[in-house]
Amino acid sequence: MRATVIHGPNDIRIEEVPDPVVQQPTDAVVRVVNACICGSDLWAYRGVAAREAGQRIGHEFLGIVEAVGSEVNGVKPGDFVVAPFVWSDGVCDYCREGLQTSCPHGGFWGSVGSDGGQGEAVRVPFADGTLVQLPKEAATDQALLPSLLALSDVMATGHHAAVAAKVRPGATVAVVGDGAVGLCGVLAAQRLGAERIIALGRHEVRTAIARRFGATDVVAERGEAAIEAVRELTGGHGAHAVLEAVGTEESMRTAISIARDGGAVGYVGVPHGGSAGVDIGQMFGRNVALGGGVAPARAYIPELLVDVLNGRIEPGLVFDRTVDLDGVPDGYRAMDDRSALKVRIAF
Amino acid sequence: MRATVIHGPNDIRIEEVPDPVVQQPTDAVVRVVNACICGSDLWAYRGVAAREAGQRIGHEFLGIVEAVGSEVNGVKPGDFVVAPFVWSDGVCDYCREGLQTSCPHGGFWGSVGSDGGQGEAVRVPFADGTLVQLPKEAATDQALLPSLLALSDVMATGHHAAVAAKVRPGATVAVVGDGAVGLCGVLAAQRLGAERIIALGRHEVRTAIARRFGATDVVAERGEAAIEAVRELTGGHGAHAVLEAVGTEESMRTAISIARDGGAVGYVGVPHGGSAGVDIGQMFGRNVALGGGVAPARAYIPELLVDVLNGRIEPGLVFDRTVDLDGVPDGYRAMDDRSALKVRIAF
Structure with a gap:
């Protein structure tokens, strides 16, 4: 099959790789229908996060189950499924508590020796613990696919930020970061009942999506000026809940500074500023x-899926470009130079 | 009257100062019955926290109301009251939400121009918002006084750490710091239903109190060895809730390292390590x-007071020495060289 491979900074290639097969009785093989490129893939693309030459990349995908191991009971060939960006065994204490990212048997797509999401097919370890069933008819629903795909990471991550920031009905919320995760954070805050949502961002295409997702105010300033602007909008107090979706030193400093006393910052930006x-x-x-x-x-994913299917949220609006597999290197370039917000890969 | 005054590092004196009087209609004057010395007073004593020469000191006291301003309705002369370590107006949004430390009219005892707790009397701003009534007969109950006094800071602060660390019934808790606040944190965790409480400390007098307060395990190691020991005690996982009651760089690092994945660190040690x-x-x-x-x-204070009065908690056990006002400089020396855990001042 063909898959996306990273050879070094700015060196993304589409190559022929071995077809995935069931190796463990708990494995499944999924034929990818849609995948996408994540803002966090850019850390590898830019050489900030180290990768071995030839490593696979991509951690967001949905597709059709093609084969399953003998111990897989939750999904069967032909099922339409979405994968979260981390696989997990589904049976350990952490998985049962809902912290599957700490599963001792878990791992990240694209880590050495595993398939990445940006390829034609993926071997999925612990298929029962990892995959979530989607309605089979949705696999060809071009209007719905982007939002289902967003569940694999950005919408779930935006929701995590909102939960960690303790967004409650009636709350004033501020969101630092106008990338796809920040925008999904706006949507998550709106879904959780925030009364006022202040989106910090200066790209008009993105802040337009923020407004569509429920932002009541947009602050285009950065740094000290942004802190001033948010304080002014909130009677000097700051926001009850702040979502930090960037991961730099400045974004964290801003997030803490615009939180109301007694409030919380929910951070999901991968820390790159120590x-x-x-x-x-x-x-x-x-x-x-x-x-x-x-x-x-x-x-x-299960609770967010309900609201995608009933039309209450449409996180797929964060995708503003679609490429085929051969277009993936161009997709990285477009996200790197910010001419694209988030790129979907349709197989 | 006579009060404790700090003139510089290691220079604590008992001096004649002006008698406090009602200055604002919301003021009360309280004749102090008991006060105490706080571990955080030692930061000033050691010169780590700057003070102007001649500034008052002490922020924990209880006593009898001697006079009130015309707008004070909640307390009257003769009432027995305890003061929290911060005064607050009682009517702003923050006070109503229970975050009186963020009251815009609030302040700290002993700040420039205000009385400190370690004196014969104190002018109390916003008496209605600040003071909490105690049973009048308790004012002469020598067995109860220490525990009531502990409500002014250390027991409330230990409780805050436990709340911030999200201690829940059945939880495994670890407490970093064997000072009076850390010990009260153990007691607070026990009160909130923790199943297992690991106290980190090496002073046997203190860890004996920790055990009396509900600690099920004591770890005497520090740094990496302490992290190892806590992980070993918890099956490699760490504690659901960690209370950080020191405030140094090492204590914070230890606290985060011994938290279980998905857990929380509640920190109340005044940060001195950035x-x-x-x-x-x-x-x-x-x-x-x-x-x-x-x-x-x-x-x-109100909820903790209930459990002090019904005997469920006895935080006053952290006091291991009692002095009169003239003994205060000796009390500082004893706490500084750790020959005393916490010193009570009886007037």
Whole structure:
């Protein structure tokens, strides 16, 4: 089969690789229908996150089950399924508690020796614990596919940020970051009943989506000016809940600074600034809490799926470009230069 | 009257100062019955926290109301009251939400221009918002006084750490710090239903109190060895809830490292190591949350008072020495060289 392979910074290639097969009795093989490129893939693309030359890449996909091992009971060939961005065994304490990202048997698509999501097919370890069934008729529903695909990571991650920031009905929420995750954070906050949602972002295409997702205010400033603007919008107090969806030192500093005393920052941006942006002195005096991390998408997909299917949320709007497999290198370039927000790959 | 005054590092004096009087219609004057010395007073004593020469000190006291302003309705002369370590107006949004430490009219005893708790009397701003009534007969109950006094800070602060760390019935809890706050954190965790409480500490007098307060295990190691020991005690997983009651870089690092994936660190140690101990990369991958800060003691005193009065908790056991006002400088020395755990001042 053909799959996306990373050979080094800015070097993404489509290559012939071995067809995946069931290796363990708990495996499934999924023929990919849609995959996509994540903002976090760009850390590898830019050489910030190290990868071995020839490693697979991509961790978001949905598709049709092609084969299953002898111990797989939850899915069967022909089923339409979505995968969260981490696989997990489904039976350990962490999986039962809904923190599948800490499963001792879990792993990330595209790690050394495993398939990546941006390929024609994927071997899925622990298929029963990992995959979530989707309605079979949705596999050809071009209007629905993008939103179902968004469940694999960005919508689940935005939701995780909202949960970690303790978004409650009536809350004032601020979202730092206008990437796909930040926008899904806006949507998640709206879904959880936030009364006011302040989106921080300066790209008009993106802030337009933020408004469609429920943002009531947009702040285009950055740094100190952004902090001032949010404080002004909130009577000097800041937001009850702040979603941090960038992962830099400045974004973390901004997030903590715009939280209301007693509020919480939910962070899902992969930290690339160390702890320098975490202003513990400010957090202490104002009782600002910090939570979040890698999102247990597997725990959230079932409840979010309900609202995708009933039309209450449409996270697929974050996709603004679709390519075929050969178009993936172009898709990386487009996301890297921010001419595309998020690129979908249709097989 | 006579009160404790700090003139510089290691320079604590008892001096004649002006008698406090009602200045604002919302003021009360309280004649102090008991006060105490806090571990956080030692930061000033050691010169780590700056103070102006001649500033008052002490922020924990209980006593008898001597006079009230014309707008005070909640307390009257003769009432027995305890003060939290921060005063607050009682009517703003933050006070109503139970975050009195963020009251815009609030302040700390002993700040410039205000009385400190370690004196014969104290002018109390916003008496209705600040003071909590105690049973009048308790004012002469020598067995009860220490536990009532502990409500002003250490017991409320230990409780705040437990709440911020999300201690729940059945939880495994670890407490970093064997000072009075850490010990009260053990007691708070026990009160909230923790099943297992691991106290980190090496002073046998203190760990004996920890055990009396409900600690099921004691870890005497520090640093990496302490992390190893807690992991071994918890099947490799760490504690659901970790209370950080020291405030150094190492203690924060230890606290985060011994939290279970998906768990929370509740920190109340005044941060003196900056953010360096906050390992955001570890927090992200394991979904460890961080909450806490300066404790809104005023919010907690009523519920904790119930359990002091019914005998369910006896936080006063953290006091291991009692001095009169003239003995206060000796009390500081004893706490500084750790020959005393916490010193009570009886007037």
